[in-house]
Amino acid sequence: xxxxxxxxxxxxxxxxxxxxxxxxxxxxxxxxxxxxxxxxxxxxxxxxxxxxxxxxxxxxxxxxxxxxxxxxxxxxxxxxxxxxxxxxxxxxxxxxxxxxxxxxxxxxxxxxxxxxxxxxxxxxxxxxxxxxxxxxxxxxxxxxxxxxxxxxxxxxxxxxxxxxxxxxxxxxxxxxxxxxxxxxxxxxxxxxxxxxxxxxxxxxxxxxxxxxxxxxxxxxxxxxxxxxxxxxxxxxxxxxxxxxxxxxxxxxxxxxxxxxxxxxxxxxxx
Amino acid sequence: xxxxxxxxxxxxxxxxxxxxxxxxxxxxxxxxxxxxxxxxxxxxxxxxxxxxxxxxxxxxxxxxxxxxxxxxxxxxxxxxxxxxxxxxxxxxxxxxxxxxxxxxxxxxxxxxxxxxxxxxxxxxxxxxxxxxxxxxxxxxxxxxxxxxxxxxxxxxxxxxxxxxxxxxxxxxxxxxxxxxxxxxxxxxxxxxxxxxxxxxxxxxxxxxxxxxxxxxxxxxxxxxxxxxxxxxxxxxxxxxxxxxxxxxxxxxxxxxxxxxxxxxxxxxxxxxxxxxxxxxxxxxxxxxxxxxxxxxxxxxxxxxxxxxxxxxxxxxxxxxxxxxxxxxxxxxxxxxxxxxxxxxxxxx
Numbered sequence: 001x002x003x004x005x006x007x008x009x010x011x012x013x014x015x016x017x018x019x020x021x022x023x024x025x026x027x028x029x030x031x032x033x034x035x036x037x038x039x040x041x042x043x044x045x046x047x048x049x050x051x052x053x054x055x056x057x058x059x060x061x062x063x064x065x066x067x068x069x070x071x072x073x074x075x076x077x078x079x080x081x082x083x084x085x086x087x088x089x090x091x092x093x094x095x096x097x098x099x100x101x102x103x104x105x106x107x108x109x110x111x112x113x114x115x116x117x118x119x120x121x122x123x124x125x126x127x128x129x130x131x132x133x134x135x136x137x138x139x140x141x142x143x144x145x146x147x148x149x150x151x152x153x154x155x156x157x158x159x160x161x162x163x164x165x166x167x168x169x170x171x172x173x174x175x176x177x178x179x180x181x182x183x184x185x186x187x188x189x190x191x192x193x194x195x196x197x198x199x200x201x202x203x204x205x206x207x208x209x210x211x212x213x214x215x216x217x218x219x220x221x222x223x224x225x226x227x228x229x230x231x232x233x234x235x236x237x238x239x240x241x242x243x244x245x246x247x248x249x250x251x252x253x254x255x256x257x258x259x260x261x262x263x264x265x266x267x268x269x270x
Numbered sequence: 271x272x273x274x275x276x277x278x279x280x281x282x283x284x285x286x287x288x289x290x291x292x293x294x295x296x297x298x299x300x301x302x303x304x305x306x307x308x309x310x311x312x313x314x315x316x317x318x319x320x321x322x323x324x325x326x327x328x329x330x331x332x333x334x335x336x337x338x339x340x341x342x343x344x345x346x347x348x349x350x351x352x353x354x355x356x357x358x359x360x361x362x363x364x365x366x367x368x369x370x371x372x373x374x375x376x377x378x379x380x381x382x383x384x385x386x387x388x389x390x391x392x393x394x395x396x397x398x399x400x401x402x403x404x405x406x407x408x409x410x411x412x413x414x415x416x417x418x419x420x421x422x423x424x425x426x427x428x429x430x431x432x433x434x435x436x437x438x439x440x441x442x443x444x445x446x447x448x449x450x451x452x453x454x455x456x457x458x459x460x461x462x463x464x465x466x467x468x469x470x471x472x473x474x475x476x477x478x479x480x481x482x483x484x485x486x487x488x489x490x491x492x493x494x495x496x497x498x499x500x501x502x503x504x505x506x507x508x509x510x511x512x513x514x515x516x517x518x519x520x521x522x523x524x525x526x527x528x529x530x531x532x533x534x535x536x537x538x539x540x541x542x543x544x545x546x547x548x549x550x551x552x553x554x555x556x557x558x559x560x561x562x563x564x565x566x567x568x569x570x571x572x573x574x575x576x577x578x579x580x581x582x583x584x585x586x587x588x589x590x591x592x593x594x595x596x597x598x599x600x601x602x603x604x605x606x607x608x609x610x611x612x613x614x615x616x617x618x
Contacts, residue, residue: 014415015517015553095381096388125534126414129393134349134381143465144349146378162469166528167374168481170474172346177465186520187527229390234421238412238552244566244579254583255593258565259601261581265563268484268541269509269605 002055002156004046004117005109006079007102007136008039010063010070011126019237033066035073037186038121044189045182046119047078049154055116056080058109062090062101068207075202076194082207083109089212092225095127099135100222104215106140116156118181122147133183143176149185154178273366273405276428278335279305280365282356283314283328284375285321293371293436295331300439301369302332304400304407311335313365317355319345325452330444335451337363343459346468347375351459353382358457360387365429366405369398372433380433390424392432398439407432416533416556437481437539437560480512480529486540488514488531488558492547492568492587496524501591502546508598514538514558516548532557547587550575567591 010033018030035043046057058081059074061067071082085105093101109115118140120133130146137144149171150164159178164171166185194202212218221227247254263269279301284291298314305312313335314328321344325336339355356379360368368383370376372394384391397410397419406423407430413420424430480486487509489502499519506513514531515524531538533553543561547568548554555578558564566579567590576582583590 012414014417015551017414017417019414019417095391095393096384099385123534128413128415128533129391130377131381131384131391131393134378135385137349138353138382138385144378144382145466147374165374167471169479170472172468172472173470175467175469180465185527190523229388229424229427230392230422231425232420233408233423235413235418238416238419238556243577244564244582246571246576246582246584251585251589251593254585255590255597258581258583258594259597262542262563262565263601263605265541266605266609269602 002049002053002116002154003058003113004049004055004119005058005060005106005115006039006042006046006074007118007120007133008043008059008061008070008074009036009124010034010061010067011036011124014125033069035070036121036124036126038123038125038184040073040077040121040191041186041188042119042121042184043074043077043079044191045151045184048189049117049151050078053154053156056113058083060084060102060105060109062086062093062098062105071207072202072205075205076198077191078194078198082205084207084209085211085215086209087211089220089223092228093223094228094230095129095131095135096229097222097224097227099132099139100227101212101215102132103136103139104218105210106136108210108215116179117154117161118142118179120181120183122183122185130183133181137181140179140181143180144183145174145176145180146183147185148182149188151182151188271426271428273428276364276366278311278313278363278365278367279308280313280315280368280429281333282368282370282376282379283316283324284371284373285316285318285324288320288323290324290327291371291373292441293373293376293434295441296436296439297369297371297434298328298332299441300398300434302442304367304398305334307400307402308366308405310366313337315356315359316340317344317352322452322454326449327444329448329450330446332442332448333450335453337453337455339455339457341456341459343461343464346471347379348464348466348468349378349382350464350466352379353386354459355455355457356383357386359455360429362455367400367407368429368431370431370433372435377433380431384431387427387429389427389429389431390422392422392424395432395434396438398432398434406430412533412556416552435537437537480514480531481536481538483512483538484541485509485511486514486531486538486542486558486561487511487544487546488516488548489519489546490516490548490554491518491522492549493519493524496522498588499524501587505544505546505591505595508595508602511540511542514543516551516554545575545579546591548575549573550578
C-alpha cells in the first residue's frame with residue numbers, strides 16, 4: 001500500500017489579480033483564492049496512483065487559516081487526509097524557509113505513516129519559482145524528479161518508480177529508487193470531476209493543523225522571514241509599452257499593407 | 271561567513287549533443303558584464319561526458335576560466351551526481367555569484383545546490399546587475415504572474431545564485447583570439463550508489479520548436495473553439511512557422527502545453543510574432559515582448575495587445591486571416607522563385 005503525500009498551496013488567481021499602481025502591491029481581495037493549478041494535477045495524479053496500486057493520499061499545505069479551503073478542494077479530488085501548518089512564525093518565508101517548514105511537517109507525517117512518494121506541482125502561479133519541490137527532496141535526501149508528465153510505473157515492492165521528465169525538446173525516461181519526489185507538469189493528466197460523496201466529505205472535513213511548536217527539532221532561525229536568505233528590495237510596475245500602429249482602410253488594404261511590411265524580410269520566406 | 275573569500279562570477283554551462291546550449295552563451299555575455307564591473311574572473315562550470323572539447327567556445331564567448339568535471343557518470347543530467355560535482359567546485363573555489371539557465375536541468379540543479387549550501391536563489395531573472403564595491407547581486411524578475419517586477423537581494427549568504435530566463439540576455443560576439451585556463455576537477459562517484467538512472471531520451475524533433483522558430487503564429491480565446499483555432503495552424507503552415515497559444519487556449523484543451531507562450535509557458539523571440547484573438551494579458555506579453563516584429567489582430571479595439579504590438583489590425587480574425595493566407599500563398603512562391611533564380615546565377 002502506497003502512502004503518497006501531495007504538497008499544495010492556496011494562491012491568488014494571478015490571471016485576474018488587480019495591482020495597486022501607487023504601491024505596486026497586490027490587491028488580494030480582487031482575486032479569488034484558488035488551489036494552485038499545478039498542485040491540482042499533483043493531487044489528481046496521487047489519487048490515480050492510489051486507485052491503481054492501493055494506498056493513501058495525504059495532502060500538506062503551509063498557509064494562513066483560510067488555506068483550509070484548498071485542502072477541502074483536494075479532498076474533493078479524492079485525497080484521504082489533509083495536514084496544514086499555520087503559524088505567524090512561517091510568514092514571509094522564501095523558497096528555502098518554505099521547504100524547511102514543509103520538510104519538518106513531512107517528517108512528522110512520516111512518523112505516523114512512512115511516505116513512499118511525494119508529489120508537488122511544478123511551480124506555484126504566485127511564487128513562480130519551482131524551487132520548493134526540489135528543496136524538499138534535497139532536505140529529505142531523496143531523488144527529485146522535476147517536470148514529470150507521465151508516470152509509467154510505481155513499484156513499492158521492488159522500490160522503484162519510472163517516469164517521463166519533460167525536457168526542452170522531448171522527454172527522458174527515468175527510473176528512480178523510492179522514496180522519491182515528483183514535481184508535475186499540467187499535461188500529466190486531466191482533472192476528474194469530483195464525485196458527490198467526495199464533495200460531501202470535503203464540506204465536513206477538518207484537516208490536522210500544526211503550529212511551529214507542534215513540529216519536532218525545529219530550528220526557529222530557519223523559519224519565515226528570518227530563515228529566508230532572499231529579500232525583495234524593490235518592486236515596480238513593468239514599463240508600459242507605447243502601443244503599435246493600427247492599420248486603416250478596407251480589410252483588403254490593411255492586409256496588403258501588412259503584407260508589404262512583412263515581405264520586406266524576404267529571407268524568412270524564401 | 272567571510273565574504274572576501276568568495277570571488278568570481280560562475281556560469282553553470284549546459285551542453286546538449288556536444289554543443290553549448292544557447293542559454294549558457296547568453297549567460298556568459300551577462301556574466302562578463304558583471305565580472306568586469308567587479309574586476310573579477312568569469313568562469314564556466316562544465317559537467318558531463320566528453321565535454322572538455324567545448325572549453326575553447328566558452329573562452330571565445332567571454333569566460334576566463336573553465337572548471338571541468340568530465341566522467342562517464344555525468345553522461346546524462348541527473349540531480350545527484352551533478353549536484354555533488356558543483357558543490358565540490360563551490361567548496362573548493364568559492365564563487366561570489368552562480369548563474370544558471372532557467373531550464374529544466376538548470377532550475378533543478380540550482381534548487382538542490384541552494385538548499386544544500388544553503389544560500390538564496392532567485393528564479394527566472396530577467397535583469398541582472400551587481401554593486402561594484404559590495405558585490406551585491408541585483409536580480410530582478412517578473413513576479414505575481416508578471417504583474418510587477420521585483421528586485422531580489424541575498425545579503426547574508428554567498429554565493430548569490432539566480433536562474434535566468436533563456437532568450438533574455440545577449441551573448442557576446444565570439445572572439446576567436448580569446449583563451450583562458452582549463453581547470454580539470456575530479457570527484458569520486460560510483461554508479462551503483464546513484465539512485466536514479468536515465469533509461470532513454472526521446473527527442474521530439476517532428477514539432478517545430480516554438481522557442482527556435484523565426485515566425486510564430488499564436489492564437490487566443492478569440493478563435494472561439496478548437497475548430498476555429500485551426501485557422502492559426504493554417505496560417506502557420508503557409509508561413510512555415512510554429513504555432514503558439516495563450517494560457518486559456520491550452521487550459522481549454524485546444525492545443526497542448528508546449529505551445530504555450532508566456533510567464534508559465536515558453537519565452538519566445540521570433541522575428542515575426544502574430545497574436546491573433548489574444549487579448550494581451552501581462553502573463554502572455556512577458557513571454558513574447560522581445561519579438562522583433564509583433565502583429566496583433568483582434569476584434570476589440572481596446573484589447574491591451576494593441577499596446578504591445580508594432581502593427582495592429584482591428585478586425586475579425588475569421589475575415590482577416592483567410593485574406594492573409596490567400597495573399598501569402600500568392601506572394602511567397604514569387605519570393606522563392608526570385609531567390610531560386612539568384613542562386614542559379616550564383617551557381618552558374
